[in-house]
Amino acid sequence: MKHNYLQASAKYFWIAKITMRSNLAYFGEIGSRFIFLAIILYIFMCLWRVTYTDTGATYLGDFTFAQMLWYLAITESIILSTPDVSQKVDEDVRKGTLSIHLIKPLSYPLYFLSMTFGERIVRFTMNMCVGACVVYFFVGPIGLSLKGILLFSLAIPLAFILDFLTYFTIGLAAFWLEDTRGLRIIYSRIVMVLGGMLIPIELFPDFVQPIIKVLPFSQIVYGPAKLFVNPSSQFLFTLLLQQFIWVCLLTLFMQYIYKLALERVHANGG
């Protein structure tokens, strides 16, 4: 039995590995990403430099000026690494290729999860390297420690899984909706705002902060980014716990929707 589990997980590991390798082939893309991130981070640097100078504050929402820039580099890297999961699922549903996947000895959601994971790890690492170079050039280093990087590496996989679960479920909505693009855009914009991509949650109005901090969006973007610039075991523990709870809840929801969706699959011919 144990052997079977190992064999099954090995399949998905190989899918992730192959996707990673095929994504590494597009290394040239890094050049265009460099300009994009450099412009965004330069503008953010000007904006926050003026803000810190005008307010005379050393810390704004627990962040120094340099930490703020590093935080924004991480949040941008996370958002820019989002793969188009829901679009692919949507196409599989519309074109009927889903039925081909269903006859393979693979779980369709797990197949997508491993593929997405492999793709996202590569894209995120590339973005982060570019973002780190740009921010290092603008504001210099922040006190990074091995512990911080380790804590960050623990939080980021669950953040990607959380994001995947929502995008996958949105893709499945193609069974009922004419076009899932709208849902996709709404979700991605909610993640940008409530996830703290543009501004840390500490700078949101005080009364909304407790609510936003328990929502899954902040655990995808804000949580890992904050952990990177301000590592703390206490914060990691809370974050992992919240991420775990949301992963469980969203997995259950996704499975329910998936079950309903499969009942609507009709395959004809060969």
Next chain:
Amino acid sequence: MEASLFAKFYNYFLLVVKYVSCNFKSHMEYRGAFLSQVIAMFLNNSVWVIFWVIFFNRFPVLRGWEIKDVITLWAIAASGFGIADTICGNGLEIPRLITRGQLDIWMLYPRKLLPHMLLGRMDATACGDALFGYVVYIGFVHPDILHFIMFVALTLAVALVFIGFDILSGSLGFFIGNSEALTLELRFAMITFSTYPLNLFDGAVKIILYTLIPAGFVSYLPIQALRNLSLTDAFLTLLGGIGVILVGSTIFHLGLKRYESGNLLEMRN
């Protein structure tokens, strides 16, 4: 002579009206897709407005700029960009048309190549931008009639800046071959710098923002014009727009001499 110039202008005006109407009708054939793109752009821009609302809620004044000023900036930039690419949507396609030799098709018409080619396409998302700018300006700023008239005029002047920049950045394709990636980066820089207050930047960057990436004509002069109801600033914005168009079309026509037709058989789409 004057009459013929007026007749020419009127003739081109009719052409613009006809093209906009035809392009709109062709989008209406796929109503659902068109509306979803308009709504998507609306939502996309709303994210930035929400960001600024949160930001100004925490820091009410930024180098003399208040929330109303930044919202006005977003409204002008979005509607200016939107009007530009709603009417002259092919401006975004210039690098592709050059690379694939698709300018050939536009050369066959008894019209001036550049203005006619620019009118050939309407960008659906740009309609969302244009609409967003007006809705946000009216909804957030509550302008009086004088400010609103000035706003409309400024959005048209800003649209000229964007059209000129589309031509300018797109024409790079004549000189460096496939310029799609570079043009995209330049346009991204133009749009991004246009949506932040100019006084965040200093020194050499400010000079760049009035020359190479003329975002200053979007993010500073129009706001000053609206703040003080200043005709001088409004006139300078218009002058900026005309200037960018002139530079853009000069570069385009210089580049056109280097254009090589393709042997690919293609239909106009």
